[in-house]
Every structure is written in structure tokens, then in C-alpha cells.
Amino acid sequence: MEANYIVVRFGELTTKGKNRKLFTQKLLKNAKEILFEFPQLQYQLQYDRLYIYLNGANHLLVNEKLKTVFGIHSFSNAYKFEKDLDVVKDAIAKMINEDTKTTFKINTKRSDKTFPKKSQDINREIAGHVFHHVDRQLKVDVHHPEMLVTVEIRHDAIYVMTNVIKGAGGYPVGIGGKALLMLSGGIDSPVAGYLTLKRGVDIECVHFAAPPYTNEFAREKVFDLVDKLRHYTHGQITVHVVNFTKLQLAVYDHCDESYAMTVMRRMMYRIGEKLAIKNHCLALVNGESIGQVASQTLDSMNVINQVISIPVLRPVLCLDKLEIIDIAQKIDTYDISIRPHEDCCTIFTPKAPATKPKSYKAEAFEATFDYETYVNECVENVETIVVDANYKNDEEIF
């Protein structure tokens, strides 16, 4: 059975006092962008709820999309009926029949006190009808029902709502400013991006490519990841691809092998900071997790982080690899991340990178060549691509 509309409940943002309106309007805007492929939807924003009228759109498809909109605590599909209890009874039996769960509860609220039957009686009457018209074994469970059907009898009509579906939580994306995500193509960085978005911070991405050492597959991988992440935003993400080859080769020419990685990361941070400022991003975000690799020891982070002054957010800093993988699987980026293509961090891996680098040593190596020219060149020649619904859109072919 097709629902008539969806009731959307807001998350944490209900606590936000006077800024509330800003939040809800941002949420509405993001939701509209994510649901743009359903032009027939109509939106009504109220103080504590957002109503989305379906006008014939399939509610299951809309539900799927809605699950990725941050700032939504939960939502329910709702059906509007004329004030005829028989019609409502049949409809509820049909809804439960279409489901596979085994326990249910009917919860009636009668705000129209002129309606002749009382809430408790209506509950019993509907439940009785359901028992007689559903083919499988069913039980009523008033404490922990698998299916909760809410029936609201109001003056204009009877409204029926089915199960509460959990939303993505968090804050509406964009409400917390914008940050630049360093996206390698691995498992961690997309998760870091997702967690940043969850707290309402919009992202742009920077990817370091080293052609011809890195190939087209690696590049496609990054865009495929961004294509997954964009569903948690307002539908689009800007990606900056830096051609890192010349600078990377220079680093390997001028530094001792054990420090090449440290210096290379310092270069990436420098480029990242410049790109962030240029694109109005207030922080860098990356997928570093303490101790995971040589560049992610606290000593390394210390030496690498010194070269820039904007904050670096590390959302997965304290997560175990398995915890990160869990999230990656949930947001559908894991299978893309494990595609076996080299990125610029893996092409010239030193045998023994310094895990406790010293900043004076790094500085000494950097003093042997004019890295700033290279860095500026990287920033100037950056390739900027917007990933949106047109990415890999080949509907015409299929």
C-alpha cells in the first residue's frame, strides 16, 4: 500500500534555541536536494516536524533516500483516511499482511472526542480485524511490538502511521561550516568524511594523484567514493585533484629515504592548507588513526602537523580498524576502497620510514630544495571537479 506522506522528526537540533530556524531550513534544503529525483514531492515545514507529501511517489524509494539526510532523527510513513473505521481496519490489515514481522500493537489517539468510539475500544477492534484478515501467525505485544501502528483520529480525518524508521541523526550538513577532506582512496578517509558530514560540516575533497605512477583506476576509485559520500550531503561534492608527481619525485631526490614519507606528508598538508583557505574551508579532515602506519604515530603527526596552522580534524583517530570497517560497510564505501589500485602514498614506499621523526631533521631536508615553488605549482594547477547526480549517469544507455 502506498503511503500519502512522511512525517519527519528532527534530531539533536531541537535543543538549539534561537538558531533552530536556520537548522530546520537547512535540513529542508538538503532533503530537497537529495530527493530531487522525485519532483512530485511537496514539503511542509512545521515547528517540530517536516511533512513530505508523496503525491504518488513510491514511499519505499523515498525512505531509502531519506535515511542519508543528516539532522533527521526518525521518520514514519503515514496514511490519511476518511473517517470510516472500516476503511482504516482493512487498510491496516493490508499493511500488516504486506510485512513479515510477527508481533504488533495498535495505538490509537482520539483527539476528536466526538468520534463515537473510545481509543481502547478502537485498538481492540482493529487488532481483532487484523487477526482475522492476516494469513500468518501474529501476536499482540504491547511492550515491544515489532510493528507499531499509530492511529490518530482528528477532526478532519484519520491518520495512520506505521513503524518509526531511524534517521541518520547528526546535524544538517552545511550548518557547521566547511572543511577539506584529504581523500586517498583507502578505507579510512571516506569514513572520516562521513563522520564530519554527520556533525553538519560540509566537505570538499582533495586527492593527490601521481600520474603515470598512479593510474586511471585509482582516480575512478576516488570519484566512486565521493559519489557514495555525496548522498550524505546536499547531493554534490567538489573534488580537487592535485598532480603531485613532480613534487613527490623532488622529495625523493632530496630527502633520506627514511624521511621521504614525513616530508611528503608535510607537503600534502601545506598544499591542503592553501587549497582550504582558497576554497573557504576552515579545517583539514583526514582518516588518520593513531599508530596505524608510520605517518600516523603521535611523533609523526606532531612533526607533520607543525607546518600548517589551520585545525586538522581526525574523526577516526581513536577507532580500531574493525570499527572503521564497520562504518565503511554501512556507508557502502568499503567495497570501493579495497579495489587494489596504488595511490601516491604506496608507490614509492620506503623500507624503513621514520616512526619517530624529528622536526629539525625534516626541516634540514626541506632546506635543500625550493619546495615552495613546487607547492604553489600544485595549488595553481589543481583540477577541480564537481561530483553530482550527473556522475556516471548513463540512464539513456540502460
Place this chain on the structure above:
Amino acid sequence: MVYLDYAATTPYNKDVLKTYTQLLEKYFYNADSIYSQGIEVNRLLEKSRGLLAKMLDVDEEEMIFTSCGSEANNMAIKGIAFQYQNRGKHIITTSIEHSSVYETCKELEEVFGFEVTYLPVDHTGHIHIDDLKKSIRNDTILVSVMCINNEVGSIQPIEEIKNVLKDHPLVKFHVDMVQALGKIKIDLKGIDCASFSAHKINGLKGSGLLFKRKSTTLVPLINGGQQEFGLRGGTSNACTYIVLAKTLRLALENFDQKEKYVSKLNKYLIKELQTIPDVIINTGGKVSSHIVNFSCIGYKPEVILHALEEKDILISTRSACSSKTSDVSRVMQQLHLPDEVAKSALRVSISDLTKEEEIDKFIYCLKEVLDSIKKQR
């Protein structure tokens, strides 16, 4: 022209043709090349595979592109026979299979030393499930049964066969679904391999598809590169593969509506045929609406066919794949009909593109032809 030979092949769908031409102009690249153009072609090819899998409710890696339905049949039957011959060398099929199954089984018997049981059919072209049950032996490794017969349209009891084979988990089940795709609802659960063809559903010639369940292993017939999971070497016919997804999507669009329409046409056609003296309908029992087989007693079928052709009406005498062979079709022989019926069989096959006026014209012209030509036997 009135085209009534949709079981032989179908006209190209305009959208399919347009997309195909556009693809050909744009993508000549090898789908296995690792520069961006090759990657792009490969991506589209794999997307097509994924969409096909979704439409047939199976996994992506269970879809293998082939060049036609016959190839898919060969690939499945020989592939299974060679792979599992250590379990036994007995195969069960029916006596009215398409030549690509029948001849494959013959070859397995004559060249490779397999034993094949050909299940008999009744006079409407249906096997009996008891015959199947009786035929299964300890060394049986494969049952191959077509879903819809291409000459008489009989629908075989696929669901019942699945049930029988539940008790024989080591016996693989292959179904030739070439005539069934887009015509009846297809459920691949309980089936190990199934063959499909694009040109029967308004798609391209040179385009087939094999469903192979993950748990079934095949010995490849075309050894070569990594294409099609190593089961079919040779440069991918990428544009053809890509456009198959659209072909199937369009064929399955408005399925119920088309099914209802064709079923109505079928009833009308049979009703009209029955009004003609000397005409006997051979089609019966559980049968596809798309194929009507009938005999004009005493007439040579080729003569009727060509007489109708002069009036711009195209029908056939039997399967196009074996139209140039002996006197009476192998399938018709197996129905154990009276000789004069089997000898004079004709096949009309319709689709959702057929119009009622076309049936009217066909009936009118058939009557005219029967009045004007001489009985020969």
C-alpha cells in the same frame, strides 16, 4: 506486411537500435584495456550485467554473455557434462528440444560416450513428470528441459521438475528459456543453468545470455582470456552486451498488460482457425500464447507458406534453425500424431506487436489459399 513468425526472430526495438548505434560510434575500445576508454566500456558492460542480474533476481557473477541461445545451451550442457562426468555419464532431456540441445546431447552420446535419455511427450508436446522420476539414475548428472517448446508452444512443468530434483541435489538442472523470456514469468530458483537470447525479445542477433548458478562449475568451451570469468575467451562484444540490459528492461516493461493482450489475440486466432475446415490445432494443454501450431490436412505446408508469402504474410513450418532438413519436423514426429497431421504442420507466432487486423488478414488469406491450391497428399 503481416509478420507472424515472432518465434523465429523479432524486429529490433527502435530504442535498442538507437542506443546500439550510438554505442558503436562511440566505443570501439577493448573492454579489457586499462586506459580510461577501456575502463569506461568495461564499466558499462559490467553495469549491464548487474542490471540483467537484478531483473532476473540473481547475482552479477551468475550472468554470462554469449553470442546466442544455442551457444548458451552448448556451454551449459557440455560444460556440465565435462565437469561432472566423474559423478556419472547419464543425461536426461526431452525428445522435443531445440536442435542446439538435441544435437549437443547426440554429440555427447556419439563422441564422448555419455548416455542420454530422451523423455517422450504426449500429443500436445508435454513430458510427464513420472517419466522423469523413473529415468533418474545414480549416475545422472544433468536434466535439461526447455521451458517453452519453439514449435508447438507447450510449457513444460518446470516447477514440478524442480521439486523432483530437490531429492537429487547432485543432479544439475538446465532450462532452455529462449522462448520463455519476456513471455512468461521466470523464476530461476532451483535452476542451475538457463539460456536466453536477445533477438527473441526485440534485441540484437548475436546476443545471448547464460545464467549459471555460482555453485555450478562449467568446463569452458572457448578457452582464452579472462573474459566472462574465464568461461568464454575472446574480446568482449561490448556494445552488444551493454545494450542487452535495455533490451530486457523494455521487454519486461508492462509485462502483465502485454501478456493479457497476447493471450486475448491467441484466443481470437485459435477461434478463427477452428472455423476453417481441414484445419486442426496441434497446440494444447499448458501452452504459451505466442505460438499456435496447426495442420491443414492434405496440403503441403511449404506450398501454403509460399502462397501466403505472395500475399505478404510470413509464417513458418517449424523451427527456423532446422527448416532446411527432412520431411517431417523432428518435434512433430515425437507428438505421435496421425501422419497426415504431422506432415502438414504450420506455425504462427505472435507478439504484443501483432494487431488484430493482421490476424484477420491472415485468416482471410489462409482461407483463400486453401480454396485455391490443390491438395497434394
